[in-house]
Amino acid sequence: MATKTDFYIQEWLLLGSFPEKDPKKIIAEKQFAPKDIEPKAGSRTAGKVWQRYVSPNPVVDLLGPAIQSPIRTNCSAYAFTYLFSSRACTAKLLVGSDDGCAVWVNGECVYELDGQRQLVLDSDIVPIHLQQGKNRLLIKISQLAGDWGFSVRLLAPKGIEVVPTLEVPSAGLSVIRQPEISYLLDRGVVELWIPLYNSGPTSAENIVLHLGSRTRRLGEIKPGELRTVFFRFEAEELWNCLSNKGTWISSDSSPKRIQLTGLSSRVFLDVMTGGALPLDDGAKIPPLQVPQTMQEQPVLIRIDPALDVTRDPVWPQWPSVRFERAGETICADLAAPPGYKAIARVIYGGPRAEKMASKLLLYSESIDIDSRTIDRIAQEGLAGLAAADFDRALEAAEKLLEAVEAKIPVSRDIAHLVGHAHIDMNWLWRLPETIQCCQDTFRQVIAFLDEFPEFKFSQSQASTYHLIEEFDPGLYEKIKVAVASGRWEILGGMIDEGDTNLSSGEGIVRSLLLGQLYFREKFGKIARVGWLPDNFGHIASLPQLLQLSGMEFFYFHRCSPFKGLFWWEAPGGMRVLAYSNDTYNEVVDPSICTEADRFNKKYRRTMVVYGVGDHGGGPTRRDIQNALLYTEAKNYPQIKFSTAEEFFRAALADGADYPVHKGEMQYVFEGCYTTVSEIKRLNRACENALFGAEMLACLVSQSNPIEARRILGPAWQAVTFNQFHDILCGSAIHESHRDAIVEYASALATAERLRTASLRRLADSIVTDGP
Numbered sequence: 001m002a003t004k005t006d007f008y009i010q011e012w013l014l015l016g017s018f019p020e021k022d023p024k025k026i027i028a029e030k031q032f033a034p035k036d037i038e039p040k041a042g043s044r045t046a047g048k049v050w051q052r053y054v055s056p057n058p059v060v061d062l063l064g065p066a067i068q069s070p071i072r073t074n075c076s077a078y079a080f081t082y083l084f085s086s087r088a089c090t091a092k093l094l095v096g097s098d099d100g101c102a103v104w105v106n107g108e109c110v111y112e113l114d115g116q117r118q119l120v121l122d123s124d125i126v127p128i129h130l131q132q133g134k135n136r137l138l139i140k141i142s143q144l145a146g147d148w149g150f151s152v153r154l155l156a157p158k159g160i161e162v163v164p165t166l167e168v169p170s171a172g173l174s175v176i177r178q179p180e181i182s183y184l185l186d187r188g189v190v191e192l193w194i195p196l197y198n199s200g201p202t203s204a205e206n207i208v209l210h211l212g213s214r215t216r217r218l219g220e221i222k223p224g225e226l227r228t229v230f231f232r233f234e235a236e237e238l239w240n241c242l243s244n245k246g247t248w249i250s251s252d253s254s255p256k257r258i259q260l261t262g263l264s265s266r267v268f269l270d271v272m273t274g275g276a277l278p279l280d281d282g283a284k285i286p287p288l289q290v291p292q293t294m295q296e297q298p299v300l301i302r303i304d305p306a307l308d309v310t311r312d313p314v315w316p317q318w319p320s321v322r323f324e325r326a327g328e329t330i331c332a333d334l335a336a337p338p339g340y341k342a343i344a345r346v347i348y349g350g351p352r353a354e355k356m357a358s359k360l361l362l363y364s365e366s367i368d369i370d371s372r373t374i375d376r377i378a379q380e381g382l383a384g385l386a387a388a389d390f391d392r393a394l395e396a397a398e399k400l401l402e403a404v405e406a407k408i409p410v411s412r413d414i415a416h417l418v419g420h421a422h423i424d425m426n427w428l429w430r431l432p433e434t435i436q437c438c439q440d441t442f443r444q445v446i447a448f449l450d451e452f453p454e455f456k457f458s459q460s461q462a463s464t465y466h467l468i469e470e471f472d473p474g475l476y477e478k479i480k481v482a483v484a485s486g487r488w489e490i491l492g493g494m495i496d497e498g499d500t501n502l503s504s505g506e507g508i509v510r511s512l513l514l515g516q517l518y519f520r521e522k523f524g525k526i527a528r529v530g531w532l533p534d535n536f537g538h539i540a541s542l543p544q545l546l547q548l549s550g551m552e553f554f555y556f557h558r559c560s561p562f563k564g565l566f567w568w569e570a571p572g573g574m575r576v577l578a579y580s581n582d583t584y585n586e587v588v589d590p591s592i593c594t595e596a597d598r599f600n601k602k603y604r605r606t607m608v609v610y611g612v613g614d615h616g617g618g619p620t621r622r623d624i625q626n627a628l629l630y631t632e633a634k635n636y637p638q639i640k641f642s643t644a645e646e647f648f649r650a651a652l653a654d655g656a657d658y659p660v661h662k663g664e665m666q667y668v669f670e671g672c673y674t675t676v677s678e679i680k681r682l683n684r685a686c687e688n689a690l691f692g693a694e695m696l697a698c699l700v701s702q703s704n705p706i707e708a709r710r711i712l713g714p715a716w717q718a719v720t721f722n723q724f725h726d727i728l729c730g731s732a733i734h735e736s737h738r739d740a741i742v743e744y745a746s747a748l749a750t751a752e753r754l755r756t757a758s759l760r761r762l763a764d765s766i767v768t769d770g771p
Contacts, residue, residue: 016077422613676730
């Protein structure tokens with residue numbers, strides 16, 4: 001493929017974030033004039049520095065490492081890139097954003113959308129006019145609350161080349177971005193794209209590309225002309241070329257050699273980490289043609305689920321690592337899980353090569369390294385590969401790693417990784433699927449606890465444990481063992497993560513009482529950390545209720561007056577140490593390097609709540625493997641697999657001088673407090689009926705109040721379960737609300753039966769005979 005006319009732009013200059021006064025007019029207000037902007041990495045605009053960022057997938061996540069700013073709500077950020085076009089044309093941008101966005105091409109506003117929305121890939125089609133040569137693309141993205149990011153896909157007319165780049169070319173013939181390399185595992189060849197642009201006033205003639213001892217004549221490139229040169233090599237041929245004389249370009253009008261720095265090291269690292277072979281739904285890996293130099297070398301084969309950012313399913317876990325010996329072909333009986341696309345990765349040199357290359361790539365994205373030094377050492381590794389001497393190649397990788405690590409400053413940050421699975425009770429599904437979700441999630445967690453000795457897990461909601469106890473006793477016994485070992489933490493202390501705004505005080509207390517009693521009876525301990533990550537608001541008295549239930553700490557996500565650690569004080573003076581961050585479904589990736597700056601600048605200790613959530617899922621293998629890799633990276637925080645309680649105890653040991661918040665923390669999703677009124681009416685009717693029935697029963701049976709508790713226990717269990725923040729707030733599906741109405745009716749019937757029986761006993765006890 002010599003030209004690319006359909007691609008996502010993943011390399012950007014980013015600027016921000018900027019606080020905004022009016023969330024409804026974020027796009028309309030501008031921090032600078034877009035017309036004349038031509039930034040470069042490290043330059044300043046409106047008091048901020050443009051930062052280069054390469055997104056690993058089409059969505060640029062502005063809550064990750066892209067924008068290193070503590071301002072994460074009611075704000076905006078900018079993204080910039082150059083687009084070089086081979087001819088003037090009308091192209092299309094397919095834009096997705098969370099929240100609003102505006103687009104400028106060559107200083108002209110071509111698209112504007114203000115408001116709040118979720119990101120959907122390619123949701124808006126924006127026609128744009130590109131002039132021949134250099135074009136400037138500027139995007140502004142607004143943020144109210146929640147997720148924040150954008151995606152841009154470019155569709156160019158057939159036969160027209162468009163190259164995105166962050167570099168302004170020097171005068172004359174130049175390479176406007178680093179060559180792109182792909183290694184085709186199924187054919188053992190390397191494909192190479194080199195984009196050339198002539199910004200000079202005269203034609204560049206007699207252009208010659210030198211690849212080691214091999215040359216290729218390209219002829220003439222006219223002024224303002226863009227040409228992408230495409231090559232395909234046998235892997236051994238390219239390695240021999242690079243190991244011989246290097247790579248450079250010359251022309252009559254540009255007598256100096258234009259060095260393609262970084263090419264040899266990128267080829268070396270690409271081979272070390274392996275290429276990628278897409279697998280469609282259920283397809284098996286086809287036989288892979290192994291290059292001659294790879295014969296009889298150790299090979300690591302792995303199947304990864306390909307990230308599909310257009311949806312958010314629960315991904316299946318990776319199969320176990322599998323080893324083969326490379327011969328003429330590799331035939332691996334591994335396939336993509338049914339219903340999913342996946343990627344087969346082959347790492348030549350086995351786990352040792354994978355570890356070396358992974359660390360090198362990790363460092364290379366973090367600091368500015370002398371590319372010539374890296375290329376020189378990489379040439380040694382390529383020579384080793386060409387000679388089928390893997391020990392020599394791996395020694396070069398280790399030298400490369402030593403050279404890089406010598407320049408890496410040691411981070412003083414500490415990141416507590418708290419593995420968690422947020423499980424929504426009957427949100428977009430009914431109870432049978434909730435049960436299955438709990439089973440699948442907890443089975444995988446137990447498997448990870450067995451596989452990774454360092455790994456720990458934390459789980460809230462007594463009802464999830466009760467469901468497993470009832471429907472999967474064998475798994476439940478394994479959970480009890482994990483809890484007893486200290487590697488599985490019980491959280492929350494409530495029946496589930498119930499709404500506290502719509503529930504009465506009696507309802508909240510019953511949920512806490514039933515939850516903590518269940519934990520103490522079944523596990524011999526109670527929860528010490530309150531846990532409401534997804535709730536839509538928090539009442540002022542909650543710190544007091546948590547403290548009286550045995551919990552000193554509190555984690556949540558929404559409606560926080562502070563990010564990070566702070567004391568939350570109830571009207572009566574009782575406090576809990578609270579922590580709030582940007583999401584309860586984090587992934588373990590380089591963004592953890594920015595957490596301390598955002599959440600705890602003074603003590604540099606943070607809690608990363610990671611794991612696939614909402615429909616369960618929990619920590620992934622990649623999360624755990626990344627964490628283990630980061631433990632050896634000097635520029636990454638000190639990694640601690642941790643429980644939430646361990647984090648809070650350590651934070652208290654650092655100091656107690658955290659800010660204080662008094663009162664409630666409100667609101668988000670205000671419509672939840674009015675929609676599906678029948679659920680809200682029945683919840684309050686049940687709370688009143690159950691409380692009244694229990695009061696009457698205790699009045700007539702003062703010597704045996706336990707009997708009333710036994711009768712009403714299942715009813716309170718059902719009512720508190722349905723106070724879950726998606727059910728009571730009316731944001732669940734119709735079928736879930738219908739199921740809740742049935743349970744409310746049963747609870748009301750139980751209360752009425754006990755009330756009637758108590759009133760009859762009370763009536764029977766009244767002496768009606770006169771003297």
